[in-house]
Amino acid sequence: MxxxxxxxxxxxxxxxxxxxxxxxxxxxxxxxxxxxxxxxxxxxxxxxxxxxxxxxxxxxxxxxxxxxxxxxxxxxxxxxxxxxxxxxxxxxxxxxxxxxxxxxxxxxxxxxxxxxxxxxxxxxxxxxxxxxxxxxxxxxxxxGHYKSHFLIPCKGDKLLPLAVEQVQYFCIADGVTKAVVSDRERYVLPNTLDELTDSLDPARFFRVNRQYLISRGAVQDIDLWFNNRLAINLKVPTDGKILVSKLRVNDFKNWFSGS
Incomplete structure (x- = not known):
């Protein structure tokens, strides 16, 4: 065999x-x-x-x-x-x-x-x-039943509730997973990006590459990139350029248009 x-x-x-x-x-x-x-x-x-x-x-x-x-x-x-x-x-x-x-x-x-x-x-x-x-x-x-909220540990003995709908994107930064709500609001999560991809509604979030899982509502505009790829610009600043691979371009377009 x-x-x-x-x-x-x-x-x-x-x-x-x-x-x-x-x-x-x-x-x-x-x-x-x-x-x-x-x-x-x-x-x-x-x-x-x-x-x-x-x-x-x-x-x-x-x-x-x-x-x-x-x-x-x-x-x-x-x-x-x-x-x-x-x-x-x-x-x-x-x-x-x-x-x-x-x-x-x-x-x-x-x-x-x-x-x-x-x-x-x-x-x-x-x-x-x-x-x-x-x-x-x-x-x-x-x-499936998708995650709707996170409980974020805060200083002291408190937990901060964070609704998934508030999150603009999730990313890997400095070796940890972060949920980004705005330029000033970023929360560290214990989950991996793979775990988040499985637990969040795929109609709302799309895994564009290994570093970023983005919300549809966070997309500001899209640049046509070389080698038939796409560069996604979000309404909230990101740490780097968000590129969609050639293989995933059609999937991204279908997801964004809801088809």
């Missing part, structure tokens, strides 16, 4: 490779990828592997974006740390997931399920299940 690993954390790649050698030593890892862009290009130019191990959060966005650009004719075993909607979807579709940190027993169970799936329905049905899985996950995310 040959396997493709799509994962942006080098330590996680090494761990999964080591576990595969332990649990399924005949498995050959034919390639490792770390981004949506790289993965789309790979699937466009390579034959389908027997199985794909795919992290949900990649270097340049969500793994589910890959399904929007290419057809993946392989069963997929996702890896995740916290996406509860995805976990429910995996169970419904009989495609397993590996919850980080991954253990040998988890991997063995996933491969056993994959073998059973192949024997019962064949690789074609597995691929179809993978595609319907992505659709179901997107539907569940749209129907």
């Amino acid at each position: 040959n396997a493709l690993i799509i994962e942006d954390e080098k330590a996680a790649v090494r761990n999964l490779q080591a576990l595969l050698k332990e649990v399924a030593p005949s498995t050959e890892v034919i390639d490792t990828l770390d981004s949506v862009t790289e993965s789309v290009a790979w699937f466009e130019s390579h034959a389908a592997p027997d199985v794909v191990f795919m992290d949900i959060h990649l270097a340049d966005g969500s793994a589910f974006e890959i399904f929007e650009h290419v057809r993946i004719a392989s069963p997929v075993i996702f890896t995740t740390a916290y996406d509860e909607y995805a976990l429910r979807a995996f169970k419904v579709n009989s495609i397993d997931y590996l919850l980080k940190p991954i253990g040998a027993a988890d991997l063995r169970r996933a491969l056993d399920k994959l073998e059973t799936l192949h024997g019962a329905a064949g690789a074609g049905a597995s691929a179809a299940s993978g595609e319907s899985l992505a659709e179901l996950i997107r539907g569940l995310q749209r129907q």
